[in-house]
Amino acid sequence: DAQGGSLPSYADWKNPEAMVIHTELTLETVRDAIGTSVVTSNDVFFIRNNLNPPSEEVVQDRDAWEVSFEGVANPRTMTLGELKTLGLETVATIIQCSGNGRGLFDHDASGAPWRTGAAGCAVWSGVPVRAVAEELGGSVDGARFMTSTGGEELPEEVNRDEIVVERSVPLEAMENAILAFEMNGAPVPIAHGGPLRMIVPGYYGINNVKYVRTVAFTEEESTADIQVSGYRVRPVGESGAPDQPSMWDMKVKSWVIHPLMETTSGRVLIYGVAFGGTNPVERVEVSTDGGETWEDAEFTGPDLGRFAWRVFVLPAELEPGDYTVTSRATDSQGNVQEQTTEPNHRAYDYAGWDRLAVGVTVV
Ligand code: MSS
Structure with a gap:
């Protein structure tokens, strides 16, 4: 249901x-x-x-x-x-x-x-x-x-x-x-x-x-x-006003969609989506240790143009244990997905790879 x-x-x-x-x-x-x-x-x-x-x-x-x-x-x-x-x-x-x-x-x-x-x-x-x-x-x-x-x-x-x-x-x-x-x-x-x-x-x-x-x-x-006043990015507690940035073009962002929660040890395919707003997304790195180390993922599937997202995939060998899996995208202009997103009054677009991470238990 x-x-x-x-x-x-x-x-x-x-x-x-x-x-x-x-x-x-x-x-x-x-x-x-x-x-x-x-x-x-x-x-x-x-x-x-x-x-x-x-x-x-x-x-x-x-x-x-x-x-x-x-x-x-x-x-x-x-x-x-x-x-x-x-x-x-x-x-x-x-x-x-x-x-x-x-x-x-x-x-x-x-x-x-x-x-x-x-x-x-x-x-x-x-x-x-x-x-x-x-x-x-x-x-x-x-x-x-x-x-x-x-x-x-x-x-x-x-x-x-x-x-x-x-x-x-x-x-x-x-x-x-x-x-x-x-x-x-x-x-x-x-x-x-x-x-x-x-x-x-x-x-x-x-x-x-x-x-x-x-x-x-x-x-x-x-x-x-x-x-x-709506769709304006401003510090928590402030009212919306025309001189604040409007929610127009999107920031570079990615997130993992697999694995989520639990998976079996051995070869695990880590995959997700990435995009760069009005710029093409050029690179995605994946971390299984909460951002300590990163490895480049590959794009898979057709490239439907700069406004579409791309699916990325990284094969990993994972032993049983607890992992924090996340991804970090870079667009064609060199903009790198942020680690964390500063709080803003209306809580718009959290794009930080820290909290977009998933906790995965490998059994
Ligand atoms: N439109 C109209 N007309 N109405 C409304 O309400 N909403 C928005 C858009 N458009 C609206 C409109 C929003 S807000 C969003 S997100 C979108 O839409 C969604 O879409 P889908 O199709 O998905 O539903 Mo926020 O920024």
């Missing part, structure tokens, strides 16, 4: 064995359920929604879904059907929640106590945003951000900025961004933003706005709380 509760109806097609249900809107993938074939299958892919997802109605006629484009020479609304005539691009990218690893920090921060499982790697197909911008005459002069708005119905009595899921990313992110209608070969499920989702490769989950209704090229960042 599902660990910690039952699957919410909008996600009742998930594999219950593979999901840790924190709440109706936060479902984590069990550490080793991401598998070793690079792509995380839809039935085990984690879910994080800030608001309740829209009803099934939105996928009755997917091609009729409308998106407004603003901040271009010729602003207008287009249907998904029309958008599909403008271009087609496929990208493999990781969606990782900003709060992935929150449960590894010592301090109590609000939000789901994710460990490693608020991340997955999927192949997305859709319409390149730059093709749409070009069709509409290009973004207006002075535009510095691409701002995407989610299509959830908002209660009227609340101030829109307080709850709307609207995120701005630097304009250059548009180069790789797509409006995705397919996820791993299937129409994007509602749980993951169908019928249409903004995909900003290499950027934290929150920037990948689901049920996208508006895409605007703007001079300023959105005035939504989620942009202004």
